Amino acid sequence: MIFGNNLIKVVCENKFHIEFNATDALKRVQLNPENLVQVSYATDWLKSRAEKHKDNEEVVLEMYRPFDWTYSTDYKGTLRKGDFIRDDSKAIPLDKLKRQDPILFFDDMILYEDELGDNGISILNVKIRAMRSCMLILQRLFVRVDNVLLRINDTRLFIDFEENLVIRECKKQESKYEDILRLCHGNDPRRLLRDMNWCAGKLPVLSVEREYIQY
Structure with missing residues (x-):
């Protein structure tokens, strides 16, 4: 399910412009044939298909076009204006986010979602929270392939109105399904x-x- 009308756009005069939308996010779904994720019963399924196509002891499997059916994207927003400078030491100031400032605006929207053929879920959603001194956008890709893996790609965009500063943090997390299940x-x-x-x-x-961008 693609929610193509959902959009977050942040524009600062003529200095900074970034958007988060489903179409551009799906364009960033990468195909790496060596790292394709398979469902837990994929091996058994292939064996059953092979047995049905045996002819003179030769196994013939139907050809297929591989694609990333988990819809995992490395999308971190569409930058329309401005240039980020890489600096891993530029951390988001959590003290400002923890302050009890009134929330002036909040929204939570889904960009796309898929149940992976009843084998888990892949969902990309965006949350925005604006206060008087700063604003935070969190885009999260959450992928759960049952009995296989869990994956989270987070993009946090922090805008400090007092310092005229934009910080973008991209974090990737992943683990085998069984390793996290042991913690439950x-x-x-x-x-x-x-x-x-x-x-x-x-x-x-x-x-x-x-x-970061200093504007």
Whole structure:
């Protein structure tokens, strides 16, 4: 499901312009044939297809065009104006976000979502929170392939109105499904694997990149 009319656009006079939309996010879905994700029963399925096509002891499988059916994207927004400078030391000031300032605007929207053929979920959503002194946008890709893996790609865009500063932080997390399942407890342990915030606190961090614009 693509929510093509959902859009977040941030424009600062003639100095900075960035957008978050579904179309550009899907364009960034990458295909790496060596790292294609398969469902847990893929091997058994291929074996059954091979047995049906046996002819004179030669196995013939139908050809198919590989694609990333998890719709994993490395999209971090569409920059229309401005140039980011890479600086991994430029961390988002959490103290400003923790202040009890009134929230002037908040919204949460989905850009696209897929249930992966009843084998999990892939969802890209964006949240925006604006205060008087700053604003935070969180775009999160959450991928859960049941019994295979969990993946989160976060892009945080922090805008400091007092310092005229924009910081973009991109973080990638991933783990095997069974490794995170071991951390779950209770009568329905898999319930936690449907909680994006809980998973974000448990998945190992693969990489963090930061960049900024002083406008």
